[in-house]
Amino acid sequence: MSSATTPPDSDPAQRRRAHNMLKLYYGLNEEGKAAEQAESLGPCDINGPHFDPEIYLNKLRQECSLAELMDHESCMVKQIRSLDSDMQTLVYENYNKFISATDTIRKMKNDFKKMEDEMDCLSANMAAITEFSACISGTLQGQHAQITKLSGVHTLLRKLQFLFELPARLNKCLELQAYAQAVSAHRRARCVLQQYSHMPSFRGIQDDCHVIMEQLAQQLRQKFRDGGSSAKDLSECVELLLQLDEPAEELCDKFLSHAQSRLEADLQGLEAELKDSAELKDSAVTDTGGGSAQKTSPGSNPVSPSSSVSNPFLSPTAGTDILEFIDRGCNEFVSSLCLVIASYQELFINRPQEGELASKNIPEMANGKLHVFVDNLAARYFSLVERRIQEEKGVGDNSLLVRALDRFHRRLQAISKLLPGSAVPSQGTEIVVRAARERIKQYLSALQTFYHDSLTDVRQALAAPRLSVGGASASGGGALVGGTTSKDAPPSLPELLMSLSNFILNQLKSVLASVHLFTAKDITFSNKPYFKGEFCSQGVREGLVVSFIKFICQSSRQYCESAGDRGGSTPPALLLLLSRLCLDYETSTISYILTLTDEQFLVQHHTPVTPVTALCAEAREAAQKLLNHYVKVQGLIISQMLRKSVETRDWVNTIEPRNVRAVMKRVVEDTTSIDVQVGLLYEEGVRKAHSSDSSKRTFSVYSSSRQQIRYAPSYTPSAPMDTNLLSNIHKLFSERIDIFSPVEFNKVSVLTGIIKISLKTFLECVRLRTFGRYGLQQIQVDCHYLQMYLWRFVSDENLVHFLLDEIVGSAAHRCLDPSPMEQSVIEVICERG
Numbered sequence: 001m002s003s004a005t006t007p008p009d010s011d012p013a014q015r016r017r018a019h020n021m022l023k024l025y026y027g028l029n030e031e032g033k034a035a036e037q038a039e040s041l042g043p044c045d046i047n048g049p050h051f052d053p054e055i056y057l058n059k060l061r062q063e064c065s066l067a068e069l070m071d072h073e074s075c076m077v078k079q080i081r082s083l084d085s086d087m088q089t090l091v092y093e094n095y096n097k098f099i100s101a102t103d104t105i106r107k108m109k110n111d112f113k114k115m116e117d118e119m120d121c122l123s124a125n126m127a128a129i130t131e132f133s134a135c136i137s138g139t140l141q142g143q144h145a146q147i148t149k150l151s152g153v154h155t156l157l158r159k160l161q162f163l164f165e166l167p168a169r170l171n172k173c174l175e176l177q178a179y180a181q182a183v184s185a186h187r188r189a190r191c192v193l194q195q196y197s198h199m200p201s202f203r204g205i206q207d208d209c210h211v212i213m214e215q216l217a218q219q220l221r222q223k224f225r226d227g228g229s230s231a232k233d234l235s236e237c238v239e240l241l242l243q244l245d246e247p248a249e250e251l252c253d254k255f256l257s258h259a260q261s262r263l264e265a266d267l268q269g270l271e272a273e274l275k276d277s278a279e280l281k282d283s284a285v286t287d288t289g290g291g292s293a294q295k296t297s298p299g300s301n302p303v304s305p306s307s308s309v310s311n312p313f314l315s316p317t318a319g320t321d322i323l324e325f326i327d328r329g330c331n332e333f334v335s336s337l338c339l340v341i342a343s344y345q346e347l348f349i350n351r352p353q354e355g356e357l358a359s360k361n362i363p364e365m366a367n368g369k370l371h372v373f374v375d376n377l378a379a380r381y382f383s384l385v386e387r388r389i390q391e392e393k394g395v396g397d398n399s400l401l402v403r404a405l406d407r408f409h410r411r412l413q414a415i416s417k418l419l420p421g422s423a424v425p426s427q428g429t430e431i432v433v434r435a436a437r438e439r440i441k442q443y444l445s446a447l448q449t450f451y452h453d454s455l456t457d458v459r460q461a462l463a464a465p466r467l468s469v470g471g472a473s474a475s476g477g478g479a480l481v482g483g484t485t486s487k488d489a490p491p492s493l494p495e496l497l498m499s500l501s502n503f504i505l506n507q508l509k510s511v512l513a514s515v516h517l518f519t520a521k522d523i524t525f526s527n528k529p530y531f532k533g534e535f536c537s538q539g540v541r542e543g544l545v546v547s548f549i550k551f552i553c554q555s556s557r558q559y560c561e562s563a564g565d566r567g568g569s570t571p572p573a574l575l576l577l578l579s580r581l582c583l584d585y586e587t588s589t590i591s592y593i594l595t596l597t598d599e600q601f602l603v604q605h606h607t608p609v610t611p612v613t614a615l616c617a618e619a620r621e622a623a624q625k626l627l628n629h630y631v632k633v634q635g636l637i638i639s640q641m642l643r644k645s646v647e648t649r650d651w652v653n654t655i656e657p658r659n660v661r662a663v664m665k666r667v668v669e670d671t672t673s674i675d676v677q678v679g680l681l682y683e684e685g686v687r688k689a690h691s692s693d694s695s696k697r698t699f700s701v702y703s704s705s706r707q708q709i710r711y712a713p714s715y716t717p718s719a720p721m722d723t724n725l726l727s728n729i730h731k732l733f734s735e736r737i738d739i740f741s742p743v744e745f746n747k748v749s750v751l752t753g754i755i756k757i758s759l760k761t762f763l764e765c766v767r768l769r770t771f772g773r774y775g776l777q778q779i780q781v782d783c784h785y786l787q788m789y790l791w792r793f794v795s796d797e798n799l800v801h802f803l804l805d806e807i808v809g810s811a812a813h814r815c816l817d818p819s820p821m822e823q824s825v826i827e828v829i830c831e832r833g
Contacts, residue, residue, distance in 0.1 A: 159192075163189055163202070166189050166205060166209055167205060167208040167212060169182075170185065170209060173185070174219075179219070180240060183244060193205060193209065213244065220237050220240055220244075221241070238347045248365065249365060252348055253369070255344060255347065256344070256370075259340040260377070263336055263340070266332040270328065270332075270381075270384050271384060273325060274388060274391075277320060277388075277391065321400050322389065322392055323400045323407070325388050329381065333377075333381055334414070335411075337378075337415070338418055341415070341419055344370055348363065348366035349363045349370070350363075370419065371421075375422070375424065378415075379427075382427060385408065386431060386434075389401070389435045395439070395443050395511075395514070397514075398439070398515070399517055401435070402517040402518055402520075402523065405432045405435055405436075405525070406523045408428065408432070409429065409432050413425060429528060432525050433535075436535055439515070440539050443511045443515060444551075446511075447508065447551075448555075450504075451552060458500055458574060458577065461496060462496075462571045462573045463571065492680060493577060493677065493680045494680050497581060504552075508548065512545075515540055515544065516601065519531055519532075519535070534607070536602065537603050537607055540597060541598070542609055545594065545597050546594075546609075546615065549585065550615070552582070552619075553582060553585075553621075554622075556581070556622050557622050559575060560575075572633045573677065575633065576627070576630050576678065577681065578626050579630060582623035583745055586617075586619040590612060590615050590616055590619060591612055594612055594615075624742060624745075628742055631754050631757070635758055635761075636757065637670070638670055638671070638754065639758050639761035639762075641663055641666060642667065642758060642761055642765065645661065651772060651778075652771065654772065654778060657774060658829065664782045664786060665785075667758065667786065668789045671754070671789075671793060674750075674751065679747050682747045683746050683747065684746065685747055686746075686795070749795065751793040751794060752793070752795050752796075752799065755793060756803070759786075759803040759804065759807065763810060766810045766811050769814060770814050773815065773816075773819045776815040779811040780811075783807055783808050784827070787800060
């Protein structure tokens with residue numbers, strides 16, 4: 001039977017129940033061991049060992065009814081059947097195991113029977129051996145002492161034979177270059193020869209061996225000095241020399257001296273390459289020096305810095321690039337140095353020290369000499385590398401430098417693994433850090449040069465011949481250069497501003513992309529703490545981006561210096577353009593650049609950095625100062641014309657006015673041109689509502705009661721009330737005008753400031769002159785003409801009314817015959833002019 005005969009209705013739950021019941025019946029626990037529990041002594045416990053059926057039945061008959069007895073009987077019958085079924089099931093399931101156990105027991109009986117026979121045979125053999133051994137011992141008992149003595153004599157004779165044959169054996173080993181066998185044989189006999197050196201025969205052997213071993217040591221020194229052997233041969237050579245009591249310190253010095261001569265040759269090759277590169281660079285500069293200064297081609301971009309001067313982002317001509325130099329240094333010097341370190345450590349430091357060598361503490365002494373040796377040579381190598389890095393002035397392609405530094409840093413890590421505790425890897429990392437800092441400074445300097453070159457090109461574009469006022473109004477009023485976009489459409493101020501801003505921003509992005517190579521994931525030193533933190537925050541953000549933005553603001557403010565300095569010759573249009581550039585930086589560009597930098601370099605502000613608000617405030621301050629200076633310069637230009645027109649005219653003997661003076665027309669034309677120019681870069685601004693008769697307010701004011709008081713016959717010193725007193729009283733109740741107040745960033749405010757400066761100058765010049773009747777009338781005509789056109793440019797027309805009224809009033813005070821011209825005549829003259 002097999003397990004297939006198991007009833008189909010059996011399942012794991014029934015099996016477990018059957019097993020549990022059997023365990024309970026046999027008193028077994030989960031581990032199959034008998035449970036240690038107290039035995040039940042009751043005769044009525046059907047599962048106990050003292051169960052008594054009679055007592056159990058009597059108890060049931062007394063306590064239970066007939067129905068209960070019937071139920072109890074049926075329950076017991078079911079349990080008996082269930083146990084029988086479970087027992088049968090267990091037999092079915094374990095039938096194969098029972099059969100196998102029976103076979104195993106039968107086989108064990110046969111094996112044990114055979115083993116008993118073998119043990120009997122072994123016992124008989126052991127008894128025979130014991131008997132034979134006892135027989136031999138009894139036979140040799142009398143000769144045992146004699147045999148021991150003969151064995152000792154034989155051993156001594158062999159040793160003496162070895163000593164007498166030692167010189168010949170050493171010579172043979174020397175001829176065959178079997179140095180290890182010779183040293184081993186000599187070491188075995190050295191103590192004995194030294195002990196019996198007072199005997200002539202042994203003394204002669206010792207002297208012969210000493211001469212032979214001296215020759216062997218000389219050959220080993222020569223072999224060690226040549227260094228052409230393999231590492232294994234050198235190691236064996238050093239070990240033999242140390243066993244021959246050669247000073248370990250002297251061996252270390254000889255090894256390092258020989259290695260230094262080879263490494264010196266590598267360093268001299270690098271130094272020669274540096275000299276050749278420097279000479280080639282000097283000759284290239286000499287050859288190109290005469291043709292470097294070239295004129296800008298007519299068709300070049302007026303804002304591109306490469307059109308007028310050399311681009312600072314182009315790399316200089318050199319013999320070999322820095323990557324080739326670093327590769328040569330790593331492949332020759334660093335590789336050779338690593339081989340020297342590994343060989344030296346294998347020979348003197350890592351070799352197991354036994355016997356007398358262990359007491360000399362050779363590894364510690366050798367390790368100290370190795371550190372000094374490596375530090376000295378590495379210092380020379382680092383100086384050459386830094387000299388080559390300093391020659392990398394051009395910042396056009398940064399990838400070569402970064403790859404070279406990465407290779408340099410990567411190869412130095414091999415030294416840190418070979419020579420733990422060496423300062424060479426950390427010194428190499430410092431060189432990489434210094435190179436990165438110097439690169440940041442070079443990029444900042446290049447950006448500053450680029451910015452100056454760009455402004456130079458803008459100034460050249462602004463200094464080009466201008467169109468007429470009408471042409472300027474039509475094309476935008478900016479400084480124009482023919483041949484930039486087309487012959488009939490020169491670049492306007494917005495185009496120049498956009499070109500300048502785009503060039504600067506694109507160049508800054510290009511620089512950030514180049515600097516970002518230092519933090520690339522495939523660069524080994526990019527995971528250093530400096531490049532993860534300080535390089536990104538203090539180097540790139542603060543040292544490059546923030547410094548360049550501050551430089552733009554500071555250099556722009558320098559154009560606001562007083563006349564005679566740099567600002568005296570600055571074109572007003574450049575001041576206006578730079579003002580708008582700084583204002584754009586304050587509104588959007590600074591935030592964009594710093595956000596781009598923080599995202600690109602993952603800047604973490606662990607150290608204090610310049611906030612965006614501070615930079616924006618500095619840019620706005622520069623824009624405000626530039627715009628104020630622009631207003632001042634343009635106001636002074638118009639004021640100069642007005643001052644000369646007043647000072648060069650004889651106002652007492654002038655003729656009766658028939659037209660408006662040409663200078664007034666020029667003032668209106670220049671003001672209109674300035675209005676168009678400012679409108680190209682700034683918004684209109686807010687102005688107060690104008691009255692319907694703004695262009696005629698002059699005559700209505702001058703013909704008022706104030707005019708009658710001023711020009712009445714009572715305007716004499718004997719008049720009861722002085723007209724000057726009346727004017728001063730009128731000023732007390734008028735709003736004070738601040739001539740040089742800061743302007744706002746809109747066209748109306750700029751034009752208002754320029755007109756205030758111009759009219760104020762006109763007023764002060766009039767106060768210094770004396771007028772005749774026709775001179776006063778000419779002033780009336782000029783002021784009315786200015787009123788007709790200037791009111792539309794200012795934020796409040798009353799300001800123009802007030803200043804022009806002051807000019808006419810001052811002329812009247814300075815007039816010898818104050819006879820004003822009729823208003824209708826003034827209007828006719830101005831309309832005709």
